[in-house]
Amino acid sequence: MTGKIDAQSLSKTYVSARSGERVEALQNVSFSVAPHEFVSIVGPSGCGKSTLLALVAGFVAPTSGRVLADGAPITGPDPRRGVMFQDYALFPWRTVLGNVEFGPLARGATREAMRATAHRYIELVGLEGFEHRYPHELSGGMRQRCALARLLANEPEVWLMDEPLAAVDLQTRNILQDELLRLWGDGGDPGQRRAVLFVTHGIDEAVYLSDRVIVLGRRPGRIKETVTIDLPRPRKALRNSAEAGRYNEYIWNLIRDEAARAIVEESA
Amino acid sequence: MxxxxxxxxxxxxxxxxxxxxxxxxxxxxxxxxxxxxxxxxxxxxxxNSTLLPSPARVFHAWLDLLHADLRQDVLASLAHLGIGYALGIATGLALAAISTRFALLESIVDPLIELLRPISAIAWIPIAILMFGISAGVPVFLIFYASLFPIFVNTVAGVKQVDAKLVHAAQMLGASRRMILTHVVMPAALPYVLAGARLSLGVAWMAMVAAELTGSDAGLGWRLFWYQEFFAMDKVMAVILTIGVLGYCFDTLLRALQARITRWSPDSVVDEAR
The missing domain is CATH 1.20.5 (Single alpha-helices involved in coiled-coils or other helix-helix interfaces)
Known part of the structure; x- marks a missing residue:
């Protein structure tokens, strides 16, 4: 009840507009994210993990149950909860600078404050020199850095991340994971860290980044188990460690059968 | 390697x-x-130079016309086009704005537009002549009518294709409804609007010539009719060429404008590179 985010008995059923068919995406999901905690959600495709994030972001309303932020029910999107999207969702008509400035602009910052904030975060994610590029002129990794700077520029209390690194190549992903940890405060004062809800299909990624991993089952999505990752921080030296490997294997065993079934069903 | x-x-x-x-x-x-x-x-x-004059003759006729009537014909046509096109674009945009904003109005406006759209502007010439007499009113009305549809249809499509993800992104950054309209929906729809404006200009140009030919007392189309009466086929051809070249210039101009305004779009770069 004291979490930054509290999800209480969330269920979400989609009704197809064309066929009237009902799809139960989530069933009775409850969890919470503490103020300085990094929580990941993993699960096979079709387990409703992106739906879960959209509910917390306030983009969609649950069919039943509710989500609280700081104890107050979520009624819609809020700049205190910043979102990073899988396909970046950058504004293609705005440059890197324009994208990062959007949040401060929306919140009524002065021109000078807006520019200063944007430059600070662009530098923080390593995009200085690319301020005046349009998104289509950037690589996938640079687009994701831009999306991260846009999110950070609003200084949200909660970071909601929907498979943010799924679209970049493996090396870039590893680099961005380390960057993300650095920006979150992996090596620093735990009190400075933000609450993070991170959706991914990469088990090793979830283990490497998180304090806790919520494992979802599919059809309908429900929590199978919540695994506490009891590894010291900073994590950098632990990427390929045996301890991390054991967590990976444990979680993989939880979802292997369903993941295999998901492949069969999706190709059918 | x-x-x-x-x-x-x-x-x-x-x-x-x-x-x-x-x-x-x-x-x-x-x-x-x-x-x-x-x-x-x-x-x-x-x-038979009355039936088909040679290129050289037509060129000479065109040089003669440059010093005679052509300038005022072009100006008259541009005036028709300017007024009719501006009215058509403004009305098309306004209709698109209200029908994408209010579902009820869309259910009224959309069938009306779809009903009128297949009717060629030219079909309205007899009515326009009765309403306006042989005057500038006929080409202005036809240009207005012709340019209305492409801009409307494209703008509606442009607004509807706006990516919900981008709206979500703006919302989570704290944008108000108004800011989402001005900073997300409008720029996202802009390439479609510009493409519509270009299509509108193309059909407007054709409607203009047809309307002036039969329902006007000035303009390039009217001048075609005038020279035909005198069997001055070289001059008719010279006017036709002028119509073609001017139309091409307008389209090139709008295309350049389109590429410049939407240079953020990967598609516009492809277009520029052909």
Missing amino acids: SDAAQVVLAPPPRAGVAGRRLTRVLEIVVALAVVVGLWQVTSITIN
């Missing part, structure tokens, strides 16, 4: 902007030469 890697990493070979321009100009010159050549051969074969 390292050679292969370098080849992949190198930027794709492409002609510079100057090179591409030159190629384009050459293409146009060749196309013109072929048309003029065929025309020359045909006019020699027919050997």
